[in-house]
Amino acid sequence: MANKTIAFIGTGNMSYAIIGGMIKNGFAPQSIIATNRNAEKLAKAHADFGVLTEQDNLKAVQQADVIVLSVKPQMMAELCQTFVDAGLDISDKLFVSVAAGITVKRLREMLAQDVKLVRCMPNTPSLLGRGVSGLFAADISEEEKAYIEQVFSSTGIAIWLDEESQINDVIAVTGSSPAYFFLFMEAIEEKAVALGFSPEQARALVQQTALGAAEMALSQQDISIAQLRANVTSKGGTTHAAVEHLKANQLPQTVADAMDACIARAQEMEQQI
Numbered sequence: 001m002a003n004k005t006i007a008f009i010g011t012g013n014m015s016y017a018i019i020g021g022m023i024k025n026g027f028a029p030q031s032i033i034a035t036n037r038n039a040e041k042l043a044k045a046h047a048d049f050g051v052l053t054e055q056d057n058l059k060a061v062q063q064a065d066v067i068v069l070s071v072k073p074q075m076m077a078e079l080c081q082t083f084v085d086a087g088l089d090i091s092d093k094l095f096v097s098v099a100a101g102i103t104v105k106r107l108r109e110m111l112a113q114d115v116k117l118v119r120c121m122p123n124t125p126s127l128l129g130r131g132v133s134g135l136f137a138a139d140i141s142e143e144e145k146a147y148i149e150q151v152f153s154s155t156g157i158a159i160w161l162d163e164e165s166q167i168n169d170v171i172a173v174t175g176s177s178p179a180y181f182f183l184f185m186e187a188i189e190e191k192a193v194a195l196g197f198s199p200e201q202a203r204a205l206v207q208q209t210a211l212g213a214a215e216m217a218l219s220q221q222d223i224s225i226a227q228l229r230a231n232v233t234s235k236g237g238t239t240h241a242a243v244e245h246l247k248a249n250q251l252p253q254t255v256a257d258a259m260d261a262c263i264a265r266a267q268e269m270e271q272q273i
């Protein structure tokens, strides 16, 4: 399947990130079609990555072997209905849905047939080849599985899940979590400005520290993350004062509760969409 054509239907934040990761890791731009109803977004994808672009989703679906459905979940039914109404032969196409909160069963209802399908939960660091994607396969061949793995490994780490319900856990752990880290960074940045650093200095200080912390974890796999934190925390010192304050205010429990809220919302969407 190495020579397959892959079409991204709805080239917004997530498709842009996946395409960027694929290009960075050697996929041929001519094997990738990006669609969007917004011509400006397509022009940017073409300018940045050299991929083919198409405003007509139906043409893209016809030309591609693999179709990545990447519109907002609430828009998915309407999009799929256009394929059904056009009477497209999609029986041999491999579909990949990156949407949160839409099950295989529901996607197949939307497409009006039991298509070959992968549910994928990626995240936006895919753009830099630093992504994580959880994958759940429904009725695909080993060759198709290998192709999908090649695509999503090119954007970072890809793991296959045994149960579809684990997709919702992946949303909480990696799909949504870049936003948790950004929120933490925003909070430090805002306080740095309040302490008198310029906005430019505050941004530079917080991003360098976040990167440094992540790289320390990445490069020292034999040291637990808890130990890395302990290494910064001198007994009776400043970090201890800050960390104890965060713990007293239930930061770990708050994060766990937030992740439960994320999963609950995905489950609720599965009932609504």
Ligand SMILES: NC(=O)C1=CN([C@@H]2O[C@H](COP(=O)(O)OP(=O)(O)OC[C@H]3O[C@@H](n4cnc5c(N)ncnc54)[C@H](OP(=O)(O)O)[C@@H]3O)[C@@H](O)[C@H]2O)C=CC1
Pocket (backbone or CB within 6 Å): 009, 010, 011, 012, 013, 014, 015, 035, 036, 037, 038, 041, 057, 070, 071, 072, 073, 075, 079, 098, 099, 100, 121, 122, 123, 124, 175, 176
């Ligand atoms: N963003 C993230 O971090 C992650 C997102 N996802 C999933 O990815 C999917 C896309 O999310 P995201 O990229 O953030 O959303 P975006 O809104 O950024 O991207 C979707 C794009 O699709 C376009 N679009 C909508 N309907 C159509 C259509 N019928 N034909 C062509 N283009 C269309 C939208 O245009 P317009 O702007 O005009 O609406 C938009 O540009 C969602 O289902 C989400 O659950 C999964 C993991 C992480």
Ligand SMILES: O=C(O)[C@@H]1CCC=N1
Pocket (backbone or CB within 6 Å): 100, 171, 175, 176
């Ligand atoms: O917020 C959302 O619903 C999507 C799914 C994971 C990240 N963004």
